Amino acid sequence: MNQPILKSIKPLLRDLLANGLLLSEISNPGKRAKGKLTIATFHRVLPENLRQQYPYPGICVTPEELRWFCSFFAHYFSVGSITNLNQRWQSGEQPNKPFLAITFDDGQLDNLQYGLPVLDEFDFKATFYIPASNIDEASILWHDRIGYCTLAARNNGEKSIRKTLELAQSFGIPANPTSAFENHIIQHSKRISPEKRKLFIEALESLLQTSYPEWGRLMTWDEIRLMHQQGHEIGSHSMTHALMPQCNDQDLKFETAESKRRLETELNTEITSFCYPNGDCDARSVEAVLQAGYQNAVTTQWGKNQLNQPHFQLNRCDVNTFNNWNRKQQLSTARFALRLSGLQPGL
Numbered sequence: 001m002n003q004p005i006l007k008s009i010k011p012l013l014r015d016l017l018a019n020g021l022l023l024s025e026i027s028n029p030g031k032r033a034k035g036k037l038t039i040a041t042f043h044r045v046l047p048e049n050l051r052q053q054y055p056y057p058g059i060c061v062t063p064e065e066l067r068w069f070c071s072f073f074a075h076y077f078s079v080g081s082i083t084n085l086n087q088r089w090q091s092g093e094q095p096n097k098p099f100l101a102i103t104f105d106d107g108q109l110d111n112l113q114y115g116l117p118v119l120d121e122f123d124f125k126a127t128f129y130i131p132a133s134n135i136d137e138a139s140i141l142w143h144d145r146i147g148y149c150t151l152a153a154r155n156n157g158e159k160s161i162r163k164t165l166e167l168a169q170s171f172g173i174p175a176n177p178t179s180a181f182e183n184h185i186i187q188h189s190k191r192i193s194p195e196k197r198k199l200f201i202e203a204l205e206s207l208l209q210t211s212y213p214e215w216g217r218l219m220t221w222d223e224i225r226l227m228h229q230q231g232h233e234i235g236s237h238s239m240t241h242a243l244m245p246q247c248n249d250q251d252l253k254f255e256t257a258e259s260k261r262r263l264e265t266e267l268n269t270e271i272t273s274f275c276y277p278n279g280d281c282d283a284r285s286v287e288a289v290l291q292a293g294y295q296n297a298v299t300t301q302w303g304k305n306q307l308n309q310p311h312f313q314l315n316r317c318d319v320n321t322f323n324n325w326n327r328k329q330q331l332s333t334a335r336f337a338l339r340l341s342g343l344q345p346g347l
């Protein structure tokens with residue numbers, strides 16, 4: 001078919017298909033997830049004006065959007081935190097509506113400021129994954145530091161982008177981006193060694209004189225304790241948001257066992273759930289999480305979990321506003337149901 005025509009009718013076809021599949025119950029989330037454990041992933045909850053100032057708007061929902069997703073979950077699922085639902089699911093409990101755990105990665109202040117009030121409206125309890133060293137040091141996560149730097153370079157203009165790429169090249173990152181400049185820098189930063197990445201970030205900050213907004217900070221221990229006291233589960237997101245397959249044995253132990261110990265000391269409770277930073281895990285990291293004494297661990301591998309899914313590699317469903325819009329750019333029940341269904345029609 002003529003490409004421009006196909007491009008213009010594709011959103012319409014996608015909406016029609018999504019509506020048809022939900023009406024015919026084929027994509028009904030309550031039915032498709034029956035007997036399985038679904039785990040939803042969120043990162044940041046920011047009002048629209050702040051989302052526009054954040055380097056990765058794709059991992060943000062606004063409070064209004066979170067409310068929309070929670071309404072959807074309340075309609076189709078029995079909602080809770082990971083460890084609670086996982087134990088009930090494993091013990092054979094079969095609720096009328098299937099289990100869905102809500103998770104938030106990274107321990108950002110906005111989770112408390114903007115996320116918690118919405119969860120409270122539904123009386124939902126969720127799991128929050130915390131990078132313990134970053135909380136100790138009140139430091140911004142390394143991928144956010146890179147994001148704010150590339151955002152600053154973009155705002156400064158072409159010359160600044162060129163200088164950033166020259167600097168990146170001296171750290172082994174190709175100088176000619178094959179994707180958007182921001183994406184190129186962050187993706188290649190993940191492939192260099194942790195030591196080199198640390199030096200690269202410091203050099204970037206010095207080059208671009210980057211400053212970080214107050215609303216972009218992580219929670220403090222007192223704020224995390226507050227969430228825990230309100231019945232939410234706190235899990236470990238490692239010590240330093242390290243990419244686990246890049247860690248040596250000693251670092252793996254530090255990121256898994258020490259983060260568990262730090263969280264347990266601060267919260268005076270057992271920490272049972274772990275989340276691999278960036279979703280990166282391999283056999284060594286799975287073994288380290290197991291040895292540290294956790295009960296479960298989540299990845300970013302898309303999908304629902306069958307009962308035979310390994311407990312230390314649980315799949316999740318990343319929840320993203322922009323993937324669940326209809327052609328009018330409004331959140332759509334049918335579109336989200338289709339995405340959660342995993343049918344992936346390729347439209």
Ligand SMILES: [Zn+2]
Pocket residue numbers: 105106237241277278
């Ligand atoms: Zn993370």
